[in-house]
């Protein structure tokens with residue numbers, strides 16, 4: 001690549017996009033100092049997007065509070081919580097919400113009522129919980145059987161074979177046919193508008209930044225079919241699969257050193273896969 005900046009080669013990609021949990025950081029935890037400093041270096045070179053099913057508040061506590069950025073670098077950082085149904089970027093002196101595709105009040109009330117009624121009818125509404133069972137993320141409503149902050153051990157024991165979660169998912173899907181009802185974490189059921197996944201967010205991002213698919217590299221830990229990063233790969237975007245943040249850090253360091261990703265590490269689906277799959 002020509003036109004070296006900062007002494008290194010210019011990058012092959014104009015936008016590098018990361019999943020958050022288990023890609024940039026341990027799930028629900030703050031990013032490590034090494035990952036933070038690599039992100040800062042990367043933001044000197046290219047635009048960076050972070051896309052996750054989580055809320056903006058998680059982006060803030062897990063990532064933003066740990067990055068030492070100039071305003072110019074911050075303007076190159078694009079944040080897509082809840083799979084891109086919300087988009088934030090730095091505007092002058094704050095994180096500006098560019099858009100939010102939230103549920104309307106009636107739709108929201110119907111979803112909350114369906115989940116609570118269903119959980120009670122199925123005997124899944126627990127008395128002992130760690131935080132709220134129902135969480136309103138604006139564009140996503142999440143049921144967590146034991147509450148948002150239940151210990152991992154209790155969550156696992158609640159439904160080791162996933163049948164409880166599946167019963168509630170099926171109950172809600174039948175009553176909310178216009179919405180997407182998915183099994184989330186070990187005890188959770190997520191409801192969003194139909195067709196909202198990380199590919200949805202990526203298409204929005206490409207439109208906003210006026211980039212082509214070829215300009216983008218995506219790094220995530222769940223690129224396997226069925227994983228929540230897979231829809232991005234199915235679009236035909238260059239993807240790199242990682243196993244935890246240390247792996248991601250090594251990839252970013254190599255990207256900064258060489259300007260690209262070694263060819264063997266890039267997973268690329270034919271762009272037609274997406275349309276063929278419907």
Ligand SMILES: [Mg+2]
Nearest residue numbers: 019021022221
């Ligand atoms: Mg992940």
